[in-house]
Amino acid sequence: MSTGLFGIGVSGLQAAQVGLTTTSHNVANVNTPGFNRQEVVQTTQVPLLTGSGFVGQGTTVDTIRRVFNDFLNRQVVTAQAQTSGLETFNAQISEINNLLADPNAGLSPALQDFFDGVQNVANDPGNLATRQALLGAGSELLGRFQLLDQRLGELRTGINQQIGTTVPQINSIAQQIAQANGNIALAESSNGQPANDLRDQRDQLVLQLNQLIGATVVQQGNSYTVLIGNGVPIVIGTNTQAIGVLNSPTDPGSALVGVVTAAGTVQIQASSLQGGSLGGMLAFRSQSLEPTENALGRIAIVLGSTFNAQHALGQDFNGALGGKFFNVPPPSVTPSANNTGTAQLSAAFSNVGALTTSDYLVTYTGANYVVTRLSDSTQQTFAALPATVDGVTLALAAGAPNAGDQFVLRPTVNGASGLSLAMTDPALFAAAAPIRTAAGAGNTGSAAISAGTVNMPPPPNANLQQTVTITFTSPATFNVTGTGTGNPAGVAYTPGATISFNGWSASISGAPATGDTFTISSNLNGISDNRNALLLAALQTQATIASGTATFQGAYGQLVSDVGTTTRQSDIALAAQQTFLDQSRQAQQSFSGVNLDEEAANLVRYQQAYQASARVIQIGTSLFQDLLQIFG
Numbered sequence: 285m286s287t288g289l290f291g292i293g294v295s296g297l298q299a300a301q302v303g304l305t306t307t308s309h310n311v312a313n314v315n316t317p318g319f320n321r322q323e324v325v326q327t328t329q330v331p332l333l334t335g336s337g338f339v340g341q342g343t344t345v346d347t348i349r350r351v352f353n354d355f356l357n358r359q360v361v362t363a364q365a366q367t368s369g370l371e372t373f374n375a376q377i378s379e380i381n382n383l384l385a386d387p388n389a390g391l392s393p394a395l396q397d398f399f400d401g402v403q404n405v406a407n408d409p410g411n412l413a414t415r416q417a418l419l420g421a422g423s424e425l426l427g428r429f430q431l432l433d434q435r436l437g438e439l440r441t442g443i444n445q446q447i448g449t450t451v452p453q454i455n456s457i458a459q460q461i462a463q464a465n466g467n468i469a470l471a472e473s474s475n476g477q478p479a480n481d482l483r484d485q486r487d488q489l490v491l492q493l494n495q496l497i498g499a500t501v502v503q504q505g506n507s508y509t510v511l512i513g514n515g516v517p518i519v520i521g522t523n524t525q526a527i528g529v530l531n532s533p534t535d536p537g538s539a540l541v542g543v544v545t546a547a548g549t550v551q552i553q554a555s556s557l558q559g560g561s562l563g564g565m566l567a568f569r570s571q572s573l574e575p576t577e578n579a580l581g582r583i584a585i586v587l588g589s590t591f592n593a594q595h596a597l598g599q600d601f602n603g604a605l606g607g608k609f610f611n612v613p614p615p616s617v618t619p620s621a622n623n624t625g626t627a628q629l630s631a632a633f634s635n636v637g638a639l640t641t642s643d644y645l646v647t648y649t650g651a652n653y654v655v656t657r658l659s660d661s662t663q664q665t666f667a668a669l670p671a672t673v674d675g676v677t678l679a680l681a682a683g684a685p686n687a688g689d690q691f692v693l694r695p696t697v698n699g700a701s702g703l704s705l706a707m708t709d710p711a712l713f714a715a716a717a718p719i720r721t722a723a724g725a726g727n728t729g730s731a732a733i734s735a736g737t738v739n740m741p742p743p744p745n746a747n748l749q750q751t752v753t754i755t756f757t758s759p760a761t762f763n764v765t766g767t768g769t770g771n772p773a774g775v776a777y778t779p780g781a782t783i784s785f786n787g788w789s790a791s792i793s794g795a796p797a798t799g800d801t802f803t804i805s806s807n808l809n810g811i812s813d814n815r816n817a818l819l820l821a822a823l824q825t826q827a828t829i830a831s832g833t834a835t836f837q838g839a840y841g842q843l844v845s846d847v848g849t850t851t852r853q854s855d856i857a858l859a860a861q862q863t864f865l866d867q868s869r870q871a872q873q874s875f876s877g878v879n880l881d882e883e884a885a886n887l888v889r890y891q892q893a894y895q896a897s898a899r900v901i902q903i904g905t906s907l908f909q910d911l912l913q914i915f916g
Contacts, residue, residue: 347477410811429584595609598715640659645658724800
């Protein structure tokens with residue numbers, strides 16, 4: 285009896301001691317990140333069969349179980365990846381929003397000042413000081429474009445740097461997870477018991493990994509396989525596959541992520557790397573930064589091109605046709621570094637009003653050129669070049685492509701940084717119109733001729749200098765002389781109808797008399813003429829962007845609105861995701877976390893169990909002494 289009591293008491297002491305140790309371990313790690321509460325699992329020992337039945341032999345500790353819910357843990361890990369991604373995206377988009385929407389540093393005030401300068405010249409075209417002030421306003425406008433583009437470029441550079449520092453951190457954590465896999469396998473192979481603390485540490489590493497990049501964990505036995513992107517394994521058992529940073533084959537200024545192999549680093553599709561700070565950076569660059577750069581560049585290119593076109597229709601202080609006011613950068617076409625052919629593509633603007641804010645991927649299939657608009661994946665196929673897409677004409681400048689060769693067309697990316705002033709002499713500003721119209725001094729009818737305008741595109745200066753005379757042979761017909769391309773006779777007269785020759789257009793209204801004449805000649809004294817300056821100033825309110833749907837200010841306002849809307853949506857999404865993460869953590873902690881009140885109760889319970897088991901041993905000792913006295 286006493287021997288049985290001793291064994292039962294000892295088993296109780298041992299079980300209570302394990303319980304006290306486990307509870308103390310829980311209490312000590314209440315603030316340890318990733319720690320999951322542990323509990324003792326006890327069962328009875330095999331009872332002894334006697335004539336009186338089965339007699340209990342005490343207890344044994346089967347295992348120390350980690351209180352862990354895989355579903356709740358995965359929920360936290362996924363929520364953490366999404367939250368980290370949104371935090372990174374939100375921080376970056378907020379910077380763009382603050383930059384563009386600044387009432388002083390934004391583009392709107394510089395645009396207004398520039399067109400105010402044009403209007404000032406129109407008000408006083410003979411004043412060289414106002415012309416010089418216009419050139420100064422133009423320089424300020426270009427400086428504002430370049431400042432905004434420079435800030436966006438700094439964000440791009442910052443993203444590249446962050447990618448460069450994040451990738452090694454991902455590799456380091458992957459190596460630690462692989463090492464944890466090995467340690468767990470070694471620890472659990474000796475006795476089959478779970479290595480709870482090592483498993484906690486591994487799960488915490490997975491959580492840290494998801495702060496950097498969204499990762500999927502597949503458990504195989506007691507080992508984790510960790511996947512990123514579209515199933516790219518970076519941890520398999522105790523082995524890792526490193527990822528690295530590489531330059532985009534079509535945009536050396538953009539860092540990409542790839543798998544490091546013996547043959548080099550193979551790119552991972554950026555769109556598949558979602559979640560975590562890395563996913564947030566890549567999403568921000570493709571979804572917000574690049575479209576913003578393109579939208580800003582489009583405004584600069586359309587402004588420069590339309591202003592140049594109208595300026596070329598005017599006459600400067602010296603009597604010459606207007607030259608370029610702005611230097612407009614051409615579209616960017618970059619061949620992939622992986623191309624095997626020798627082809628070089630060039631691009632030129634054919635219709636700046638049709639420009640979009642998208643980039644384009646040009647792929648040669650061996651038979652055709654497939655142009656994909658990257659913003660919406662719309663494709664167009666051309667059997668040969670040149671070909672025109674959204675206001676840009678592509679041409680084969682040199683060499684020959686091989687099947688599979690690719691090129692990236694970025695029509696507007698360099699617009700804001702590359703736009704520059706083409707003139708420094710204020711006398712070269714073409715404020716006047718190069719033609720003048722006049723009615724004959726001896727006219728007897730009531731007809732009058734309009735001031736006339738120069739047609740687009742501008743004709744050679746010699747044509748505009750040719751004097752054209754319109755002579756009415758009757759109130760209903762007229763002859764034209766001096767056109768240089770034939771002299772029409774007996775032309776039917778329609779009051780107010782447009783008459784066009786030699787690159788100009790005018791209209792005659794009213795009732796002419798037979799013999800009345802009207803002349804259109806070169807403007808020999810246009811110093812005080814402001815007709816072209818007025819047309820240039822009117823460009824501010826003309827819808828010249830996005831296929832005639834937006835003005836310069838309207839397009840910039842739409843850009844600010846789009847970025848602001850994205851920022852607001854990001855704020856809302858981040859707040860909601862943070863709430864979900866907090867709720868997921870609370871659910872996990874309510875199941876797996878350490879509750880100090882509960883652990884305090886367990887300490888008392890195990891203490892009492894320990895004391896009771898010690899009392900059993902004491903009673904067994906007393907009974908044994910009594911037996912010795914009886915039989916001694």
